Amino acid sequence: MRCYKGSSILATGHHPFFYKRPVSSLPASFPSTTLSYPTRNRFLSTRIQARLIHDDPVKQSEDLSFYDLLGVTESVSLPEIKQAYKQLARKYHPDVSPPDRVEEYTDRFIRVQEAYETLSDPSRRVLYDSDLSMGFSFSFSGRRRNRYHEEVVDEKSEWKKKWQTQLSGLKKRSNQRDNNSMSWAARMRRPHHTSEDSSS
Amino acid sequence: MKNLSFKELKALSDELRSDVVFNVSKTGGHLGSNLGVVELTVALHYIFNTPQDKILWDVGHQSYPHKILTGRRGKMKTLRQTNGLSGFTKRGESEHDSFGTGHSSTTISAGLGMAVGRDLKGRDNNVVAVIGDGAMTAGQAYEAMNNAGYLDSDMIVILNDNKQVSLPTANLDGPTPPVGALSRALSKLQSKRPLRELREAAKGMTKKIGGSMHRLASKVDEYARGMISGAGSTLFEELGFYYIGPVDGHNIDDLVSILKEVKSTRTSGPVLIHVVTEKGHGYHYAERAHDKYHGVVKFDPETGKQFKNISETKSYTTYFAEALIAEAEAHKDVVAIHAAMGGGTGLNLFQRRFPTRCFDVGIAEQHAVTFAAGLACEGLKPFCAIYSSFMQRAYDQVVHDVDLQKLPVRFAMDRAGLVGADGPTHCGAFDVTFMACLPNMIVMAPSDEAELFNMVATAAAIDDRPSCFRYPRGNGVGVSLPPGNKGVPLEVGKGRILREGERVALLGYGSAVQNCLEASSILDKRGLKMTVADARFCKPLDIALIRNLAKSHEVLITVEEGSIGGFGSHVVQFLALDGLLDGKLKWRPMVLPDRYIEHGSPLDQLAEAGLTASHIAATVLNLIGTPRETLYWK
Numbered sequence: 106m107r108c109y110k111g112s113s114i115l116a117t118g119h120h121p122f123f124y125k126r127p128v129s130s131l132p133a134s135f136p137s138t139t140l141s142y143p144t145r146n147r148f149l150s151t152r153i154q155a156r157l158i159h160d161d162p163v164k165q166s167e168d169l170s171f172y173d174l175l176g177v178t179e180s181v182s183l184p185e186i187k188q189a190y191k192q193l194a195r196k197y198h199p200d201v202s203p204p205d206r207v208e209e210y211t212d213r214f215i216r217v218q219e220a221y222e223t224l225s226d227p228s229r230r231v232l233y234d235s236d237l238s239m240g241f242s243f244s245f246s247g248r249r250r251n252r253y254h255e256e257v258v259d260e261k262s263e264w265k266k267k268w269q270t271q272l273s274g275l276k277k278r279s280n281q282r283d284n285n286s287m288s289w290a291a292r293m294r295r296p297h298h299t300s301e302d303s304s305s
Numbered sequence: 306m307k308n309l310s311f312k313e314l315k316a317l318s319d320e321l322r323s324d325v326v327f328n329v330s331k332t333g334g335h336l337g338s339n340l341g342v343v344e345l346t347v348a349l350h351y352i353f354n355t356p357q358d359k360i361l362w363d364v365g366h367q368s369y370p371h372k373i374l375t376g377r378r379g380k381m382k383t384l385r386q387t388n389g390l391s392g393f394t395k396r397g398e399s400e401h402d403s404f405g406t407g408h409s410s411t412t413i414s415a416g417l418g419m420a421v422g423r424d425l426k427g428r429d430n431n432v433v434a435v436i437g438d439g440a441m442t443a444g445q446a447y448e449a450m451n452n453a454g455y456l457d458s459d460m461i462v463i464l465n466d467n468k469q470v471s472l473p474t475a476n477l478d479g480p481t482p483p484v485g486a487l488s489r490a491l492s493k494l495q496s497k498r499p500l501r502e503l504r505e506a507a508k509g510m511t512k513k514i515g516g517s518m519h520r521l522a523s524k525v526d527e528y529a530r531g532m533i534s535g536a537g538s539t540l541f542e543e544l545g546f547y548y549i550g551p552v553d554g555h556n557i558d559d560l561v562s563i564l565k566e567v568k569s570t571r572t573s574g575p576v577l578i579h580v581v582t583e584k585g586h587g588y589h590y591a592e593r594a595h596d597k598y599h600g601v602v603k604f605d606p607e608t609g610k611q612f613k614n615i616s617e618t619k620s621y622t623t624y625f626a627e628a629l630i631a632e633a634e635a636h637k638d639v640v641a642i643h644a645a646m647g648g649g650t651g652l653n654l655f656q657r658r659f660p661t662r663c664f665d666v667g668i669a670e671q672h673a674v675t676f677a678a679g680l681a682c683e684g685l686k687p688f689c690a691i692y693s694s695f696m697q698r699a700y701d702q703v704v705h706d707v708d709l710q711k712l713p714v715r716f717a718m719d720r721a722g723l724v725g726a727d728g729p730t731h732c733g734a735f736d737v738t739f740m741a742c743l744p745n746m747i748v749m750a751p752s753d754e755a756e757l758f759n760m761v762a763t764a765a766a767i768d769d770r771p772s773c774f775r776y777p778r779g780n781g782v783g784v785s786l787p788p789g790n791k792g793v794p795l796e797v798g799k800g801r802i803l804r805e806g807e808r809v810a811l812l813g814y815g816s817a818v819q820n821c822l823e824a825s826s827i828l829d830k831r832g833l834k835m836t837v838a839d840a841r842f843c844k845p846l847d848i849a850l851i852r853n854l855a856k857s858h859e860v861l862i863t864v865e866e867g868s869i870g871g872f873g874s875h876v877v878q879f880l881a882l883d884g885l886l887d888g889k890l891k892w893r894p895m896v897l898p899d900r901y902i903e904h905g906s907p908l909d910q911l912a913e914a915g916l917t918a919s920h921i922a923a924t925v926l927n928l929i930g931t932p933r934e935t936l937y938w939k
Binding site for chain 2: 183184227261264267268271272274275276279282283289290291293
């Protein structure tokens with residue numbers, strides 16, 4: 106049972122995952138996303154479902170993974186990422202974009218940059234890959250840079266809540282612990298423990 | 306220190322951090338790891354009381370803040386020098402160092418031993434073992450956790466997770482993700498975002514639907530947490546450890562609160578606190594460097610620039626890597642294996658050239674050797690590059706999995722002999738002894754870098770049995786290298802004579818040959834021309850050469866930078882069996898003494914061991930009857 110398949114239910118109003126932004130036009134160069142997960146076929150049906158429910162004819166760049174944005178496969182190496190990024194940056198930079206598509210190209214440029222920053226740092230890439238494998242493609246707001254990194258930082262406050270719960274769990278557990286336990290140390294800890302020599 | 310407030314503790318950490326940077330900049334040593342644990346060290350000493358409480362530092366290279374806080378601040382300028390502080394924890398140095406470390410992954414085992422010992426003696430102290438995520442890749446850590454979970458003794462294991470497994474966790478072109486599946490699992494533990502958002506979404510939805518659904522959804526949440534948390538915390542919990550974390554390792558308040566709670570919990574059983582730190586944290590240059598300034602020589606704290614000695618020759622490590630690359634270009638079956646030491650073994654160079662033929666297995670020497678054996682079964686030519694001292698860990702695998710089955714695995718043992726500032730924990734004293742006693746192993750040692758190139762080629766050519774060669778820490782002597790870095794395979798079991806002389810013969814093995822040559826120059830000036838020979842092979846010995854030397858000289862001295870039972874012993878065994886000791890020959894061995902040589906500069910160590918050129922010359926003169934002269938030398 107996988108909880109996130111419930112994304113189809115969520116489409117009815119509550120959108121924690123997909124950040125919808127209006128996009129003025131659809132450039133012809135967007136790749137079709139149904140081809141974008143060659144190694145993740147088991148999630149394919151979920152994603153198609155979600156797409157249909159959105160009922161959106163326009164392929165939005167938020168739905169693309171970082172790998173799609175850079176136009177590379179998921180097993181690509183660092184130099185290839187750098188190369189792809191350089192090509193795309195040159196193409197989508199606001200200074201060289203056609204005047205009628207400046208806003209869209211800038212948006213794309215910022216996303217490509219974000220994709221590059223995440224994928225070129227191995228530790229962030231690892232985190233991103235593991236999210237992706239669980240079927241969550243976070244489409245980020247094009248405005249903020251380092252949004253992925255900031256989310257990592259936000260996690261630290263989550264950590265605190267977690268370990269505080271764990272600590273209280275530890276306390277509760279330790280009150281009950283040795284009552285029935287026959288582990289070596291539990292036997293040693295019992296107050297009426299006599300020395301080992303007296304047992305025959 | 307116990308009476309400080311939180312703000313003062315923070316100030317203490319900052320001071321401690323600058324102290325570490327300042328000291329290491331003057332002496333060289335390990336930097337990044339120490340910067341990562343400053344807050345952790347302060348928190349530990351605030352909550353626990355050594356020496357009654359035991360704090361164990363795995364590997365020990367991150368113990369500098371601990372040493373500073375435990376009364377050795379004044380001595381930090383002697384760090385890693387002769388007669389000074391050790392670079393690792395050492396029981397003899399201070400009562401606050403509970404256990405001597407240097408090799409990794411030993412602290413959970415030792416900590417469990419201390420916890421059980423405490424229980425048997427009826428004492429009441431705490432035991433805390435600090436171990437890194439890199440050291441967690443070694444099997445011994447799991448052996449210890451498995452046992453700890455079973456025995457259930459109260460102890461605390463702090464997993465210092467900085468996502469660094471290999472040294473450095475970077476190749477020549479940039480950072481690489483840490484090697485191994487464990488690191489992925491630990492990363493997942495830190496990033497639980499999907500779960501959180503999913504839960505928020507589910508909560509929102511079910512609240513709308515109604516009460517019973519809400520309860521059902523929270524049940525779902527419980528299950529989801531178990532499944533999505535995946536391999537990480539459940540792994541430790543299945544082994545019997547109560548998991549707490551992840552925790553921000555640079556936040557003193559958090560660390561102190563947690564440690565205080567855990568300390569005050571009676572009957573906690575084994576607890577694992579997963580602390581996330583950044584290697585090199587707080588020093589701008591270290592944070593940004595690919596190798597996080599793991600090990601540095603003296604540097605300028607303002608600019609981060611290290612004062613590296615410019616040498617005319619490269620290190621033996623680099624020459625080895627170049628030789629192996631040349632062999633791999635000629636033979637496509639050559640592959641290289643190392644245990645998280647891409648920088649130290651030079652195999653990062655190999656990896657850049659042949660990325661699919663270089664294997665970093667994490668800190669797992671035993672696995673590396675058997676893995677190489679498996680590769681050899683399939684017809685590949687595996688070169689296992691493991692330091693002489695770390696090979697000790699994999700000894701049974703060498704004997705049982707490689708030698709017994711006569712599999713052609715090649716062992717390249719760097720850091721053979723005395724190693725200088727790292728001291729006895731890293732000293733490669735025993736490898737000749739433990740390799741040469743194996744029936745099928747070919748054992749050789751180069752006396753200079755050109756010989757090293759040739760021996761790499763020789764090893765590549767030996768396809769029917771295992772072979773090994775050892776080389777020291779340090780730079781080459783400056784002989785000319787073979788063209789194209791491609792060595793020529795030597796004839797197995799043949800040494801060479803470097804200088805012809807009479808009366809006295811010095812038979813050196815490995816780097817000791819250089820000291821023999823120097824000794825012969827010293828005595829040359831006094832009119833004594835000695836023969837100097839390079840044995841090259843300890844197994845099989847060049848018996849023709851030895852017979853020749855034994856029959857045409859009065860004195861034969863075998864010299865090696867290894868313990869008793871090595872080269873010299875094999876030579877004298879042969880001499881005895883061949884009847885060469887029944888005549889007038891005087892044979893003497895020169896080996897490392899039967900005690901551990903403390904850390905210091907390489908020259909000091911060699912002098913302490915009695916293996917310098919002067920010592921060799923003095924030994925010769927003692928034997929041929931003019932001891933008075935030796936009194937005039939240092």
